[in-house]
Every structure is written in structure tokens, then in C-alpha cells.
Amino acid sequence: MAAIPRRQKACIPCAESKRRCDKQLPACRRCIEKDLDCAYPQPRKRRRDPGTAHETQAIPTSGHTESLVLPEQTSFSGTAGSDATSGVHPDLGHWDLISANNLEAAFLDEAITPPQITSTAPTPILIPDQALSIHDSNNFLRKSSTPFFLQDDTFRMHHKQHDPDCVTTVEMEPFIGEVEKMLQSWVTNGSSNFIHRRLYDKGMPTCVQDAFTTFAAYANRTPATKETILQIADDRATTLTQHTVNPAVNGIQEIWAHLARVHSLFVYVFIRLFDGSVRMRASAAQQIPTLRSWLGQMWETVKRHNWDDYPSIRDAYRPLLGTSSEFHSDYDTATEIWQLWILTESVRRTYLIIDITLNTFEIMTVGRADCEGYVLFTARCGLWDANSAVKWFNLCRGDARSPLMVPSLTPQPVISQYLSTEFDEFAKLCWSFVVGTDKIQSWVDRMQ
Missing domain, CATH: 4.10.240.10 (Zn(2)-C6 fungal-type DNA-binding domain)
Incomplete structure (x- = not known):
């Protein structure tokens, strides 16, 4: 034989x-x-053993995977009734331009060899002024490099070089007002400074639909309807946190689903924390640990994701976007990279906004908040609002002197070294609550 x-x-x-x-x-x-x-x-050399009918292969069990849960109501378009074992994956609309074959293959490997989950405790990494140059256009363009937003150090939690307790200097009440404006922009214009317009445009999970309609009603509340809307937010938040199922591990869809449930719960918690009765505020406060836990799980899921499974990342190919004969392949690659950035940048900005909001509430109520560290985010002007992959890609390859990613809570080196016109409004808004609106306005006025 x-x-x-x-x-x-x-x-x-x-x-x-x-x-x-x-x-x-x-x-x-x-x-x-x-x-x-x-x-x-x-x-290994096989040895026929008459006493052994089959050879058993040991499956490694040294890894530990954290149980990830999603609300029972977090269904997706076209997947009603699907569960963790059905093999039916969420319909992500425009996201399925990213190869589904690569996603499934990557997580099949992870099912056999579970990945090691790093500790959720942040590593105190200090960022010197010169560290900004790590995330610039030159680094983005090098053929052998990983795109700037997927480099390992951009997913680390950073701490201030001084003031180890991380006592915030955020101007609290104005910040809460700006967060409310962001949510109002989302239900009015379909996007905000931390929910990208492409994130849910072709496939909004049911839990996000519920949160969207709840905040839309809240934004148009009247004295006669306010209490009813707050009760709806309270009931939906309770359902969201109490009814959970284990999601199918499915690569980028898993990150997207984590982000969806975090957005949903944040809407309900935000409404009741800052505009509810004592009872509503207490109910929302009890859900803060759950929201923080989900926020941490989302961050860890992004950190451990295997980005090398995407052709544009694995092949380190950077499209030229100028040669007509290569237009189609360049377009596909640019679109894949752009969509990965939209997802990861939405995660970064969501983490930043929610973490500061919850810390602000704790400072306003108990006088202090534990600092888990701060994250980096993309701040170059025009990237968040780019209306196509080609536009986004060309902006990334723009002025090499301008940084792409910056620290969220230590803007002083950036303000000292760069012009305000190089950064988007989200960066200026966040930093105005850290160093003061007058200083940011003076920084802006230097160019006028």
C-alpha cells in the first residue's frame, strides 16, 4: 500500500x-x-502497536481564554436565531470586504491552541516627547512595517510621567456636556467623534438600535415624557446586562460585537448618571463595574487579535493609488486597511470617552477616581472625516512632520511642537479639558 x-x-x-x-x-x-x-x-516515527487501535493527539491546555459574553438581544441583520454553534456569522455589510476565509482560519487555529491572555493591569509606559515620531508618516510608508495604528505599542496603557495617582485636570461639567452633544450628533447625523459613520451604516446590531432609539427619544424629551424615557433606559440597561450568551469566536466580528454592546450600555448609563432621579442614578452607578469590565474585555480582544491574517497586513503591501493598471488591487488593499483603522480607532476613542466620563462621575460624587491609564488615538486632521479609503490613505501619507497618533491625556509636548491646524477638532476638544480652554484657544489663535 x-x-x-x-x-x-x-x-x-x-x-x-x-x-x-x-x-x-x-x-x-x-x-x-x-x-x-x-x-x-x-x-515522529509511527510504531504499530497491536494493543492501540488509534493514536491520540494531545490538545494543549496551557492557554487560558476569558469567557466573552454578549447580550441576548445583540442580534445582527440576517442572523436571527443564530448562536455560538450555528456557524452563522453576523452580516457586517461593508465589513465583509475583509476576507471571511482569513478570519475563520485564524480563529480555527486559536480554537486548537488557545492564546495567552495578557493581564488587564496596565503596564506603566512613560512616553517621552520624542516618542511621537514613532507614529509618523514615514513609519506608515515603509513596506516592511505594520500600519501605524496596529503597532503593539499603540495598544498599551500609558501613565503620566508625573503625578502617579493620575488625578485628572479635566474640566468636568463642560466635558459631560460635550459628550451629550456627541451622542446627539450620532442620532441626528449618524456619526459622532467616537462612533464612526461607517461603523453601523450597513449593519446595526439590535442592542445598538435600541440604544439609538432611546437616546433619540431622550434628545427630544419633554417634561411630560422625561421620566418615561429614563424608565425605558433603565429597563433596557437591566435586560442588556442580565441576559447574555457566549458569542461565536469570529475574529473581527467579535471586536465589532464587543464595541456594539459597550456603546449600548454606555448610552443607558450616561443618560441616568447625569439626568435622572436619585434612584435612576444609583441604578446606573451599579452598572458601572459591568461597563468597565466590558470596556476592558473589548480592549483585550483588540490587543490579542492576529492582524497578520489580513492580506494587506500580511503582505505589507502599500498601494500607490496612482497607477491605473493597479487601481483595483490598490483599491481593495486601501479599503481593507481603512476599515481596520475605522474599527480600531472607534475602539480607541470609545475607550477614551467612556473612561474619562466614568472617572468624571466618580470625582464629582466621591472626590477621586482610580486611573487605569490612558490610550493613544489618531489625531491628524481629516482622517476621521475622510469619505473614501483613497482620501484617508493619502492623508496618512501627507506631511511626514505631523504625527498620526498622539497621547490622549498628555498633550503638552504636542502643543509645544506642532501647529493646531495639523490636528482634528476631537483632539482639540479633548485637550481643552486637560490643559484648559484658554490655552487651547491661544494655541489655535497663533495661526490666525
């Missing part, structure tokens, strides 16, 4: 890093690109 060819196993560096391996010989593509010593495990 002819020998059955053995299935080639992943190389040792890819297996240890829990990354996909193309299993090419003499070396896989990933090892070549990362200049690693590619070596494959030696196959």
Missing part, C-alpha cells in the same frame, strides 16, 4: 508565536519577512 503523505506542521517560530504558517520549504514566508530562523519539527 502506498504511504500516505504526512501533513506538514507549522514551523517552530510560527507555532510558538501562534501565527499562521504557510508551511513553505525551506522557510515560510513569515520567517523570511521577519528574519527568523525557520525550522520545522521532526516528524
Whole structure:
């Protein structure tokens, strides 16, 4: 009988890093690109044992995966009745331009070899002034580099170089008013400074639909309807937090689903914390730990995601966007990178807004708040409002002197080194509550 060819196993560096391996010989593509010593495990010699009918393969159990839950009401368009084992994935509309095959393959590997989950405790990383140059246009353009927004250090929690207790200098009440304006913009214009207009435009989960309609009613409240709307927000928040199911692990859809439930619960908590009766405020305050937990789970899910499974990231290809013969492939690549940025930047801005909002409430009520660290976000003018992948891509490749990503709560080095015209309004708004509106206005006025 002819020998059955053995299935080639992943190389040792890819297996240890829990990354996909193309299993090419003499070396896989990933090892070549990362200049690693590619070596494959030696196959075991099979020995016929009459007493053993089958050979058992051990599945590693050293990894630990955190249980991720989604509200029972978090259904998606076209997936009614689906569950964790149905094999039916959310219909993400324009997001399915990103290859579904790559997503499924990546998480099939993770199901066999569970990834190590890093601690949720932030690592105190200090950002010197010169660190801004790490996330500039030159770095984005290098063929062998990862896009600026997916680099590992952009997902770390950072702490101020001084003031270890992280006592905030945010001007509290005006900040809460601006957050309310952001939510009003979302239900009026379909987008806000932390919910991108492309995020839910072709596939809004049911839980987000409920939150959207609740805040739309709240934005148009009258004295006669206010209490009814607050009761609706309270009931929906309770349902959202109490009825949960385990989602199917499905790559980018998992990140999207985490973001959806965080947005939903935040809407309900925000309404009741700052415009409700004592009873409503107390009910919302009891859900703050749940909201923080979901926020942390969302962040960890993004951090551990294997971005190398997307062709544009794996191949390190950066489109030229100017050669007509390459237009279609350039467009597909630019669109994939743009959509990944929309998702991750929405996660960053959502984390930033919710964390500061909850800290502000705690300071207003108990006089202090524990600081979990602050995140980086994209601040270059025009990127958030870009209406196409090509426009976004060209803005990223703009002035190499202008930073792409900046720290959210330590704007002083940025203000000292750069012009205000290089940053979008969201950055100026956030920083105005950190260093003061007068200082930001003076920074803006220097160009007039």
C-alpha cells in the first residue's frame, strides 16, 4: 500500500508565536519577512502497536481564554436565531470586504491552541516627547512595517510621567456636556467623534438600535415624557446586562460585537448618571463595574487579535493609488486597511470617552477616581472625516512632520511642537479639558 503523505506542521517560530504558517520549504514566508530562523519539527516515527487501535493527539491546555459574553438581544441583520454553534456569522455589510476565509482560519487555529491572555493591569509606559515620531508618516510608508495604528505599542496603557495617582485636570461639567452633544450628533447625523459613520451604516446590531432609539427619544424629551424615557433606559440597561450568551469566536466580528454592546450600555448609563432621579442614578452607578469590565474585555480582544491574517497586513503591501493598471488591487488593499483603522480607532476613542466620563462621575460624587491609564488615538486632521479609503490613505501619507497618533491625556509636548491646524477638532476638544480652554484657544489663535 502506498504511504500516505504526512501533513506538514507549522514551523517552530510560527507555532510558538501562534501565527499562521504557510508551511513553505525551506522557510515560510513569515520567517523570511521577519528574519527568523525557520525550522520545522521532526516528524515522529509511527510504531504499530497491536494493543492501540488509534493514536491520540494531545490538545494543549496551557492557554487560558476569558469567557466573552454578549447580550441576548445583540442580534445582527440576517442572523436571527443564530448562536455560538450555528456557524452563522453576523452580516457586517461593508465589513465583509475583509476576507471571511482569513478570519475563520485564524480563529480555527486559536480554537486548537488557545492564546495567552495578557493581564488587564496596565503596564506603566512613560512616553517621552520624542516618542511621537514613532507614529509618523514615514513609519506608515515603509513596506516592511505594520500600519501605524496596529503597532503593539499603540495598544498599551500609558501613565503620566508625573503625578502617579493620575488625578485628572479635566474640566468636568463642560466635558459631560460635550459628550451629550456627541451622542446627539450620532442620532441626528449618524456619526459622532467616537462612533464612526461607517461603523453601523450597513449593519446595526439590535442592542445598538435600541440604544439609538432611546437616546433619540431622550434628545427630544419633554417634561411630560422625561421620566418615561429614563424608565425605558433603565429597563433596557437591566435586560442588556442580565441576559447574555457566549458569542461565536469570529475574529473581527467579535471586536465589532464587543464595541456594539459597550456603546449600548454606555448610552443607558450616561443618560441616568447625569439626568435622572436619585434612584435612576444609583441604578446606573451599579452598572458601572459591568461597563468597565466590558470596556476592558473589548480592549483585550483588540490587543490579542492576529492582524497578520489580513492580506494587506500580511503582505505589507502599500498601494500607490496612482497607477491605473493597479487601481483595483490598490483599491481593495486601501479599503481593507481603512476599515481596520475605522474599527480600531472607534475602539480607541470609545475607550477614551467612556473612561474619562466614568472617572468624571466618580470625582464629582466621591472626590477621586482610580486611573487605569490612558490610550493613544489618531489625531491628524481629516482622517476621521475622510469619505473614501483613497482620501484617508493619502492623508496618512501627507506631511511626514505631523504625527498620526498622539497621547490622549498628555498633550503638552504636542502643543509645544506642532501647529493646531495639523490636528482634528476631537483632539482639540479633548485637550481643552486637560490643559484648559484658554490655552487651547491661544494655541489655535497663533495661526490666525
